[in-house]
Amino acid sequence: MIRDEDIIEIREPTLSATERLYLPQILGGMKTTLLHMLRNLLGGEARTVEYPEQKRDLRVANYRGVHRLNRDEQGRVACVSCFMCATACPADCIHIEGAESPWEDREKYPVKFDIDELRCIYCGMCEEACPVDAIELTPHYDLVGRSRQEMILGKEELLSIFDETKAIKPRKNPRITGYLNTGDRDKPGGCDAGGCDSGGCDTGAPSA
């Protein structure tokens, strides 16, 4: 039920005479555009690129383009099918089917991993959520397809994007795969595969 005290009345502010002209506001809004125009006219540096002949320099480390699924050292999919990315995804575009993994050191792996690249809003929350750094966003942004179905990338496609992009963006932190191998992990100094400077941690799971 809506109570009286919860109701806030909002009225439009009355406009002054200059505001009612609208011109200052329009010019204010076009300030940046006009500045760029003047700079280009006066022979300054151009702010645009001739895409697709020219391409922008991207910050590879944190540009959020098409996803990839990383492989571990043995070439297997690094994902453990924990559904954290699907849970974190605000656009609900990740669909995973988990199963018991065929490998000794791993409990679970994805048999299906689909990302609907049209639904995705490229927010990078999946990458944040992943406890094993298996899903990452790449600097690829020119993704095209002829149908909606084509834009739903499956596991193999996402893995092949990793193969294509690992040269320009190596896997961030490959320490965690094989974390069920308690055997080598507990060496003094911490993790088995290295690459992690905070020794003694176990997994991305809530630790205790």
Place this chain on the structure above:
Amino acid sequence: MAKIIIDNEAFECRDGISVLQAALDVGKQVPHYCYHPGLSVVASCRLCLMEMKMPHPKTREMGWAPKLMPSCQTPVRDGMEVRFNTEKVEDNQKNCMEFFLLNHPLDCPVCDQAGECHLQDYSFEHGRSESRMVDQKTKNPKKDIGPDTLLYSDRCVLCTRCVRFTEEITGTSELGLVNRGSRAEIDVFPGVPLDNPLQGNVVDLCPVGCLLDKNFLFKRRVWELEGADSICPGCATGCAIRVDHADEKVYRLKPRFNPGVNDWWMCDEGRFGYEYVHDAKRVTTPVVRRGKDPHTPVWHEVAEICRFRLTEHVREHGAASVVAVLSPFMSCEEAWLLARFVREVAPESALVMGPVPIEGEPQRFPTGVGEADAKFTILSEKCPNRRGIEMILEAAGGEVLSFETFVERAGAGDFSGAWIAGGYPKPWVEKNVGKLAAKFSLLVVQDLFENELTTAAAVVLPARAWVEREGCFVNAGGKVQPFNRAIRSAGGGWHDGQYLHAVAGFDGLYNVGRVRELMAATMPAFENVQSAPLKPAHAH
């Protein structure tokens, strides 16, 4: 009623319960693993320790005892004073949690319990944020202990709830605690798998992700599931259950606390007996046959077609030629609506109690006990609502037949118009029943699957599984128990209650509460129908 003081606050509590139970009842969050109100007390997890006032041995003066006491094992006494909010108690909880997690693999991302795990919850509330363990963790094996259950012993906290369950409730004692100290683990005896009709409960009892259900393994993360309060239709016991579903699919059934009926438990037959819900062979659309060609009417026409065909039949053959079979799988509301409609159109019609499936003998647990000592009973009557239908038939009055008499008289050609409600998950149309189809000039059949009756019927209405309907069942003890709808009907469209509501001549949306109010006018048992306690506040 004993009066006790918990954390400087006075509470009244039931006599004969433990302090832990009293604290949980009044809403205190006291961590505990080994305590379960349905099982004996072992006080082994040491998480629920409290401070208690005791008389000084010499001066007899009341003061806080120097040592902590297990609150699960201390019965309440009038005037006793305990506290949980001190540094000492909290230190104990923190230290206990650290020890519980010493050898824990911390594989929450791949653990099915994550999200409903009390190791996660208590670790978050009472634990430390990092492990001080420097030695190698003991890695205990993953064991396949039975046809439906896996045991990941590295996640175990050794609360022994599962061991006590198999000892005290099922009486089968398959599980045991082997070895001692840091090598202790839960295991089955060689050659004796965990395979009793109640074994699924050990998975619910397990406060951590140690015991897992193979049927649910890796299918879904628990936070994606939505629960609907329901009643198990597997037998006449009528266990209160929660139907966990996501994306219009049922993933698992869990028991709800329902004192006096199923307490905290349910049987495996009910737990895994929902597969037919997602059977692709189910009847999902209504079919009308006039002459040879069957066609599928839109749902809004269905009520009118049924009404028209039956009225027409009564005009031609008389009201006494009409019979309606009410299935014990129907909810009380649906049966009432159908009986009301049939009696309205054909006042002299006969009503029939559908066949009641009986399988074997009732199974009582612990094994070998009599009816009086049974802690859980699986009844041989494999339908949820025989008593409800009997109540409806009694209130409806008029001619009421048993199914055998109906088969006999229909075989003799006494009836020419019939409305037969099925909805049995298992094939139920036997040869002598199937043959009756030819005897009726008008046959309306509601059923889940195709059979001899549906292929011959003039109107086929899809019966829905209980998770797609709502209403109430009356269990073997005469308790009226409501159940809610969990998922939408297979193939879309209306469920039984909706179309029977329209067939019975009611306008607007189907509202079980309103139908129940109308029923209560003649049957007071349907007044104020209450669901079992939402959750056992004291048992996780």
